[in-house]
Amino acid sequence: MSLKRIIMALAAALLVLSGGSRASAYPYFQLTTGTKRCNACHYSPGGGGLINGYGRDAASTDISMAGNGDFLHGLWQPPDWLDLGMDYRGAAIWKNDELEGSRTAVFPMQTDLYLNARLADRISFSFIGGFRGQARATANDSVIKRLVSREHFLTWKPRTKNKYYVRVGRFFAPYGLRLPDHTTYVRRYLGFHTLEETYNLSFGSVTNKREYHATLYAPTPSFLGAGARRYGYTGYYERRVHDGKAAWAAQIKLGFSADDAVYMVGGVGKWWLENLKLLLLGEIDAGMQTLDIDGADARPQLTTYLGATYIPLKGLMLTGAVERYDEDLDIKGTGRNAATLMLQVFPYAHFELLLLGKLETQGTKFSKPARLGMFQLHYYL
Amino acid sequence: MTRRMPLARWLLAVSLGLVLLGCAEEDDRPATFEYIHATIIKPNCTTSGCHSQLASTAGLNLETMEGAYLILVGKPCDQTVPGQAPRNFVTPYEPETSKLMFQLRGDQTRRMPPDVALPPVDVDLVERWILQGAPCR
Numbered sequence: 001m002s003l004k005r006i007i008m009a010l011a012a013a014l015l016v017l018s019g020g021s022r023a024s025a026y027p028y029f030q031l032t033t034g035t036k037r038c039n040a041c042h043y044s045p046g047g048g049g050l051i052n053g054y055g056r057d058a059a060s061t062d063i064s065m066a067g068n069g070d071f072l073h074g075l076w077q078p079p080d081w082l083d084l085g086m087d088y089r090g091a092a093i094w095k096n097d098e099l100e101g102s103r104t105a106v107f108p109m110q111t112d113l114y115l116n117a118r119l120a121d122r123i124s125f126s127f128i129g130g131f132r133g134q135a136r137a138t139a140n141d142s143v144i145k146r147l148v149s150r151e152h153f154l155t156w157k158p159r160t161k162n163k164y165y166v167r168v169g170r171f172f173a174p175y176g177l178r179l180p181d182h183t184t185y186v187r188r189y190l191g192f193h194t195l196e197e198t199y200n201l202s203f204g205s206v207t208n209k210r211e212y213h214a215t216l217y218a219p220t221p222s223f224l225g226a227g228a229r230r231y232g233y234t235g236y237y238e239r240r241v242h243d244g245k246a247a248w249a250a251q252i253k254l255g256f257s258a259d260d261a262v263y264m265v266g267g268v269g270k271w272w273l274e275n276l277k278l279l280l281l282g283e284i285d286a287g288m289q290t291l292d293i294d295g296a297d298a299r300p301q302l303t304t305y306l307g308a309t310y311i312p313l314k315g316l317m318l319t320g321a322v323e324r325y326d327e328d329l330d331i332k333g334t335g336r337n338a339a340t341l342m343l344q345v346f347p348y349a350h351f352e353l354l355l356l357g358k359l360e361t362q363g364t365k366f367s368k369p370a371r372l373g374m375f376q377l378h379y380y381l
Numbered sequence: 382m383t384r385r386m387p388l389a390r391w392l393l394a395v396s397l398g399l400v401l402l403g404c405a406e407e408d409d410r411p412a413t414f415e416y417i418h419a420t421i422i423k424p425n426c427t428t429s430g431c432h433s434q435l436a437s438t439a440g441l442n443l444e445t446m447e448g449a450y451l452i453l454v455g456k457p458c459d460q461t462v463p464g465q466a467p468r469n470f471v472t473p474y475e476p477e478t479s480k481l482m483f484q485l486r487g488d489q490t491r492r493m494p495p496d497v498a499l500p501p502v503d504v505d506l507v508e509r510w511i512l513q514g515a516p517c518r
Contacts, residue, residue: 099487195429
């Protein structure tokens, strides 16, 4: 078998076996690499997804210990009007909790292909497609049915005021810390879980000093994604301070469906303590959910994340984080808590090794938390 | 002095959360399927890789309230005559024989949801609903 066939067979196997997808936003790099805004490295105005030429340079010089961050390691460059990329993640996990004991699993977590094409002078098209994950196979499951595009959108930027943009299509509305792990409470419970990208019309402005994004959103059809099926609005304003070493943000999210309405306000804090090589990230969101159900009170909700990332040298990050989510502050015992310790190593451009340990409790019982250990190999083109 | 402002904001926010937590009351939520579907099943069970229409893991699509009720209780939401619950998920008035309760508690079977367990008070609400005859509304 020729090398070409072997590579094609391996690529096909990866696609077939691939599982759940993750957004590839890494807020840890925003302030720590001297880059003040996420769209300096990403095509998306809000960050995440395919990285641009500047991002690939940063992958070589600021993020990884060695290597060439260019597409295909610099072996071939796509034409000027086109950029391509790929993410692959394989994971091995160990879980242990009081009820079920220990379990282990090895599985492909993500295979996504990325594309950004400049269609006209100021208009570009972005696409992320791959295979969605599934907890267990079903009788009528097929590889084709698992193909999905979680992002596809058009972006327009005016010629003279490049900081502004208008974006239309499917993507996550800019909101919150935009952490890479979709199981963090500020993603999982606030409408940013896997394949919960909505269809949006978004307008915003991004500069080194500040950015804001205003987004009208509509639910994704149920055959394309999951989520709460609400129509609504999100607004996000971020201001960089202390010469780009810190940032604060205010945010709002409103959502309306036939069954309920959600009103949420929140804030984000980011602080790079350069002398200590420590990045602090925090988010808090307070919400109120009203239900169109007899006898149901409104549900005050609170979601918080606080993390500290130590970056002792280029290509090495150690993060400790605590989280809490209260689905109904009026009812005792509905809270969830998590504590995470995560080691990320970027030994060579295009490669990331991740080791994660997580403790999680529900309700008021803290004595025997569920435990999760995960090793992840991440390769991006 | 100004360098302390972000930390101060975080501490204020966490303090506010702790104050709000202290206000929690005992569970007086309605034990109806309409409420349980909106607040427990939909956010916890219908994620993209599980019992959403998209994945319908194990052949179960729990996205709509009417569809989920039919699957779990074995009769349409507004029908009073009991039907046959597929796989014995719910037997009205009998949580001790309802498979759903065994699954939510991980008792002699795989726990649901498999990734993160429900808070015990949510499991208790589901049990209370079954004890009251598993009404739809």
